[in-house]
Amino acid sequence: MGRIIVKNVGKAYKQYPRKLSKVVEWIFPFLGKRHTLxxxxxxINFDIKPGEAVGIVGVNGAGKSTLLKMITGTTQPTTGSIEMQGRVAALLELGMGFHPEFTGRENAYMSGQLMGISKQEMDKLFPSIEEFAEIGDYIDMPVRVYSSGMQVRLAFSVATAIRPDILIVDEALSVGDVYFQHKSLERIKQYCKEGTTLLFVSHDTGAVRSICGTAILLELGTIAKVGLSEAVMDLYNAKLSSSGSSNVKQNLLSNGKTKTISGTDEASVFNIDLIDNNGSSRNNFNVGELIKIKISVAVKKEIEKLVLGFSFKDRLGQTVYGTNTYLLNQILYCVKPGSTYDFEFSIKLDIGVGEYSLQTSLGGGENHLSENYEWVDVAHTFQIIPEKNKSFVGFSKLYPELKVINK
Structure with a gap:
């Protein structure tokens, strides 16, 4: 079984004021250091136990790629230690290790040998590798004629030909087409169920939420938060807001969920009610029930444009549905401080049975990235219970019509 233990790891690079300084330091070491670090x-400290799926997120420059290179051994840490237990398969950079003049078949065999797979084993595995990659006759053409998507198809197929103890996947999968992304994620999920330890780096927050139970947020080269993926993804999303990044807080609720709040506090939601057809406020509804979502907003400063949004998220934190008053063409303009507003959305809950949370946002545009007055994850929770004799599977209730023709 695979395990990754990272203890007090740090990475520094030497910086020289001039090109000549490096030569002087090398030839005359007794003159002292000419560089800064x-x-x-x-x-960096974490311990990923066998069978765990852990996501690593962070903005560009946070240190994700450097950390993965140290974990896979392509570069060494300046301080600390990294211990890997089990057979490792890593897919970091697109087509890394492929020779452009060799065919896909030849590159697959070479990659397999680098992973410790014998030629006899590769002979047995190759038909399944070729089938999964789905690149057809290109398998016997030079890799230099491959598209980026074809390279990642072959690289992933080889790396996962045998279920590894540890699987490390970087952003390379995002290059492939949507079909292959889904296919690859299904294989990753299956391997995780069978006991593979996964380290998954992606900007796709939905993929991290669905695959990983735990997530690590890197910020400026340090770990900003480790925890359940839903809470970490909510914090990451809040920090993406340039205007609200300096005002982010998280509170642990009694139901175990984490409420994340960010924004400049120029306006805020002070009450949320889910109201049924009888005018009663409830938190349990039947599938397909028509309700009103009443959201009360207080304005604290003068705002040129006010946009309210909401979304439903499932128990994994994946967005099921969302909209806002910008998309509905009902923006409020020139809003004065001290004013309050009640927003009422009528909506039919044609969603699957389960627990859901309501996320709210107040901003000045289509999304919260430019002007974020308030963004609240897990602002409210509710349950959807099944209709009698009308069960279905999935997120959304659709309305199929069935005809059976006896021929």
């Missing part, structure tokens, strides 16, 4: 990672 630029730390890109510092004090």
């Amino acid at each position: 630029k730390w890109v990672l510092k004090d």
